[in-house]
Amino acid sequence: MKAAAALPVCCRQTAAASLLQNPYPSTPANSSIPASAVMRVKSVRMMSGQEATFRRIRHGSKPDSLLTAHPAADLYSDPCEKLQRLIEVPLFGIGTTEKPFRPTKAEMLQAQEVFTSRKARDIRRIDNVVDCEKAPLYHLPEVAFMGRSNVGKSSLIRAIFHSSPYVKVPVSKIAGFTKTLRFYQVKEHFTLVDMPGYGENQPTYFKECVEDFLQHRRNLMRVFMMYDSRDVQFDDCAYMEQFRIPYAIVLNKIDLVNETTRLKTVAQIRQIREEYGSPCCFPQPFLVSSKTGEGLAYIQSFIAHITSTVETNSTDQKLSA
Numbered sequence: 001m002k003a004a005a006a007l008p009v010c011c012r013q014t015a016a017a018s019l020l021q022n023p024y025p026s027t028p029a030n031s032s033i034p035a036s037a038v039m040r041v042k043s044v045r046m047m048s049g050q051e052a053t054f055r056r057i058r059h060g061s062k063p064d065s066l067l068t069a070h071p072a073a074d075l076y077s078d079p080c081e082k083l084q085r086l087i088e089v090p091l092f093g094i095g096t097t098e099k100p101f102r103p104t105k106a107e108m109l110q111a112q113e114v115f116t117s118r119k120a121r122d123i124r125r126i127d128n129v130v131d132c133e134k135a136p137l138y139h140l141p142e143v144a145f146m147g148r149s150n151v152g153k154s155s156l157i158r159a160i161f162h163s164s165p166y167v168k169v170p171v172s173k174i175a176g177f178t179k180t181l182r183f184y185q186v187k188e189h190f191t192l193v194d195m196p197g198y199g200e201n202q203p204t205y206f207k208e209c210v211e212d213f214l215q216h217r218r219n220l221m222r223v224f225m226m227y228d229s230r231d232v233q234f235d236d237c238a239y240m241e242q243f244r245i246p247y248a249i250v251l252n253k254i255d256l257v258n259e260t261t262r263l264k265t266v267a268q269i270r271q272i273r274e275e276y277g278s279p280c281c282f283p284q285p286f287l288v289s290s291k292t293g294e295g296l297a298y299i300q301s302f303i304a305h306i307t308s309t310v311e312t313n314s315t316d317q318k319l320s321a
């Protein structure tokens, strides 16, 4: 396939440079969400003890369920839905055909079980390659996590596997830590792929490695475009739109930003989709914290849903097919 566009770090030399210049401005000019509505948002504090409990579960020796361990906590509610309650303008859903992903608690518990391992081989790393042609096609659906260095891709995968004590996902505070495509197989259901980050300390072979993967991987169901909630620039989405790669936006590290910042970013995503069309972008962004576990159950459910591992009836199938 011809390479007409490249990811932002490489895009200056490509024909798609103009498309990528600033397709998603950081301050939408005509946002239909009034600034006053955003500013009226009250800051909501995190539930006390939530982070500590999540840590205990993550490092505990026996597999546990994040959801059942928090019967009273809001770990299985969608942080995005909480934002929606604060304003009247819909944050996502353009027209009448788009419905947000709303798994029930029972469906979330089922998804949680998918990511829980009781044997070492249930969930495991199966490959670690630079050249995606060297990674076999596993005949399983694949989902991949991409984004700039240090946004927390590996940390999110580690958090997703928190009930699987046998699988180790290396993370580091040093940007550019993950240098290869790392494939994790989840039982006989699907594979998750952790990708090298771009920007700071990106590997020299990044373009070949990641673009080949994105353009040629036949089983790739969805790419999670990850951002650090403190510094969101949607300049890389144009690449996904151009190559028609289905993706969903993930705002990680929400523990580090307040409700107002979250709301502004989500409003910006809505604006972008309206202006740009964004047929490949899943309408609903996922707000998560790999550190506290907030939003984790939602993204676990979404992965289980799009890989047809857990049926989620509350979703418009058209959006996630």
Ligand SMILES: Nc1nc2c(ncn2[C@@H]2O[C@H](COP(=O)(O)OP(=O)(O)OP(=O)(O)O)[C@@H](O)[C@H]2O)c(=O)[nH]1
Binding pocket: 148, 149, 150, 151, 152, 153, 154, 155, 156, 170, 171, 172, 173, 174, 175, 176, 177, 178, 179, 195, 196, 197, 198, 252, 253, 254, 255, 256, 288, 289, 290, 291, 292
């Ligand atoms: N506060 C907070 N810190 C986080 C969160 N997620 C990741 N981090 C921290 O961010 C740093 C980078 O995390 P990684 O998961 O290695 O980031 P990455 O995107 O995989 O980075 P590369 O492999 O370099 O592309 C680490 O110090 C993590 O502890 C989060 O949700 N909240």
Ligand SMILES: [Mg+2]
Binding pocket: 153, 154, 155, 170, 171, 177, 178, 194, 195, 197
């Ligand atoms: Mg990494």
